[in-house]
Amino acid sequence: MKKFIHDDFLLETDYAKELYHNYAKNQPIIDFHCHLPVNEIAENKNFVNMTQVWIEGDHYKWRAMRALGIEERYITGNATDEEKFLKWAETVPYALRNPLYHWTHMELIRYFGVDKILSPKTAAEIYSICNEKLESPDFSPQNLLYGMKAEVVCTTDDPLDNLCDHNQLRESDYPVKILPTFRPDGLIDIEKHGFTDYLSRLSEITDIAISDFESLKEAIGIRIDFFHAHGCRLSDHGLIHAYGEAFTPDQIDGILKLRLEGKSITGKEVAQYKSAIMHALGELYAKKNWVMQLHLGPIRDTNQAVLSKIGINAGVDSIGDYQQAEHLAKFLNHLNKNDSLPKTILYNSNPSDNEVFATMAGNFTGEGVKSKVQFGAAWWFLDQKDGIEDQLNILSNMGLLSCSVGMLTDSRSFLSFPRHEYYRRVLCNILGNDLKAGLLPNDMEWIGQIVKDITYNNAKSFFQFPSVMKNESVKT
Incomplete structure (x- = not known):
């Protein structure tokens, strides 16, 4: 049986698949707006468990859990981290068609290689697998970003x-x-x-x-x-x-x-x-x-x-x-x-x-x-x-x-960070459907270049980030 998050996820045409795999997939990421705590990046300490890295502070997940009627103690309260994770796993099957359903499973497979559907049946196993991997230096905050x-x-x-x-x-x-x-x-x-x-x-x-x-x-x-x-x-x-x-x-x-x-x-x-x-x-x-x-x-x-x-x-x-x-x-x-x-x-x-x-x-x-x-x-x-x-x-x-x-x-x-992948797949699927319908000329090299521009080159040019950071003496 085909995996849920497979290589051609969201890609409906051969054109879309070619655009994504040949032009979008391997582009570096410029994430020009986020709310990551910079002190955690600098300290680079591994997260203790999946709840701390995945559920704490995530108001998207909190809203879904509340919508299901889950008690607040399992969301932001004093329940144990494992109890909170199990309640999130209980929520996920009911989140179908919400973007959280896609994001959850993309994140499990891209970071942890877990391709199982998260549910109460699989929760304990997934929690154990992911927690063990979080102990590795490869899963420090800095390496999580670098790996993407x-x-x-x-x-x-x-x-x-x-x-x-x-x-x-x-x-x-x-x-x-x-x-x-x-x-x-x-x-x-x-x-x-x-x-x-x-x-x-x-x-x-x-x-x-x-x-x-x-x-x-x-x-x-x-x-x-x-x-x-x-x-x-x-x-x-x-x-x-x-x-x-x-x-x-x-x-x-x-x-x-x-x-x-x-x-x-x-x-x-x-x-x-x-x-x-x-x-x-x-x-x-x-x-x-x-x-x-x-x-x-x-x-x-x-x-x-x-x-x-x-x-x-x-x-x-x-x-x-x-x-x-x-x-x-x-x-x-x-x-x-x-x-x-x-x-x-x-x-x-x-x-x-x-x-x-x-x-x-x-x-x-x-x-x-x-x-x-x-x-x-x-x-x-x-x-x-x-x-x-x-x-x-x-x-x-x-x-x-x-x-x-x-x-x-x-x-x-x-x-x-798999949200960048999600966006790139949707972008390539739209362009692929236009190619199939004859709404765009079959010039894969040019359209592929446009994909590379949207996913990386335009941002690099627009923001003009410094190529070399210099220590400058300025009034603090």
């Missing part, structure tokens, strides 16, 4: 981070580049408790007395220089929508001073400040030739009862229905008209925004840059077979698929 042919992995880092773990990796002989990404939520969320404390810490780190917007921008510039010296070439922003409110420097100074004095501000003033700070950040990114990533649209932290027990990242977020087009157009245009628009990737969480984002990306181009503003890969709830197909088809119809920078994991799991 990762070339560059970009983590997500706070602007105040000292990047000591990144520095340790940079000075080691580890061949995979682990680079930071600038994620300045604390600088943007002026309405949140702790904003003024965050600016106080920024002031201490940079020796800049932050009293107005200009001094804030000066301090941010110092941190951007610091991140750049450590190989950072991307920023990342998680927002409900872009911010394109009109503002004047005097207005932003007044708003910022009110918050520094501990006073409240209005919703309109919040939007004006966020518009101003995002514009300032965009200008700084453009000067460094960084790529700005905008993850737009989710509604977060909806279940307060769960949050009160577990904390943030509990798996109680969903797709939001915010209006996107007008805010996004104004924001991008404001930067572009001043020649300060950095290379940008737009990710939407709501599938109804697919065409909006694909066409918006095409409004802003740059000479000598392929798709300066990118319609990014299917994200979060859309990162599944149908969602990936929709993103690829809409980008093809309304932009240039051939210029796409491809896939990323956006994951906290060291076992998530």
Whole structure:
């Protein structure tokens, strides 16, 4: 009987099989956005068991387990690691047609060589086999990444981070580049408790007395220089929508001073400040030739009862229905008209925004840059077979698929990298079906080159990661 995850999984035509096996399969991985803990990569300590490497922190799995009615103690509670694994194994058979079903079995076979279907019948055996392998040096965090042919992995880092773990990796002989990404939520969320404390810490780190917007921008510039010296070439922003409110420097100074004095501000003033700070950040990114990533649209932290027990990242977020087009157009245009628009990737969480984002990306181009503003890969709830197909088809119809920078994991799991394989198989299957239907010319060499570009070459060119990391003396 044919294995479930076999060599031609998801590949429906001979054309698709040729494209995948000859052009996509062996491409290195540039994972330009993930949430892997860099300290665990630097420490390189083996995981004790499968629960710790595979289930802890994985809110995708948590949501599925909760949907099945499993008690929270077996998800994030005080059950033993083995009990938690067995409950996940109990969940998997009921997850058929959910992407977790595919990912689970791809990860078992790609990392551990286990081609059995995970279920209560096989759980104890699989847990034992995988735990034994996790004891080997081949299964340390660094070797898990290296074994997946990762070339560059970009983590997500706070602007105040000292990047000591990144520095340790940079000075080691580890061949995979682990680079930071600038994620300045604390600088943007002026309405949140702790904003003024965050600016106080920024002031201490940079020796800049932050009293107005200009001094804030000066301090941010110092941190951007610091991140750049450590190989950072991307920023990342998680927002409900872009911010394109009109503002004047005097207005932003007044708003910022009110918050520094501990006073409240209005919703309109919040939007004006966020518009101003995002514009300032965009200008700084453009000067460094960084790529700005905008993850737009989710509604977060909806279940307060769960949050009160577990904390943030509990798996109680969903797709939001915010209006996107007008805010996004104004924001991008404001930067572009001043020649300060950095290379940008737009990710939407709501599938109804697919065409909006694909066409918006095409409004802003740059000479000598392929798709300066990118319609990014299917994200979060859309990162599944149908969602990936929709993103690829809409980008093809309304932009240039051939210029796409491809896939990323956006994951906290060291076992998530077969998602690149999943994307590549779906991509090759779409192109293979077009070849079979006569919608593309039978020029395998050219179409194969396009596949290689989407899965690797475009990203390498777009991000322009440093080829050699140098120790640079910068103010910390």
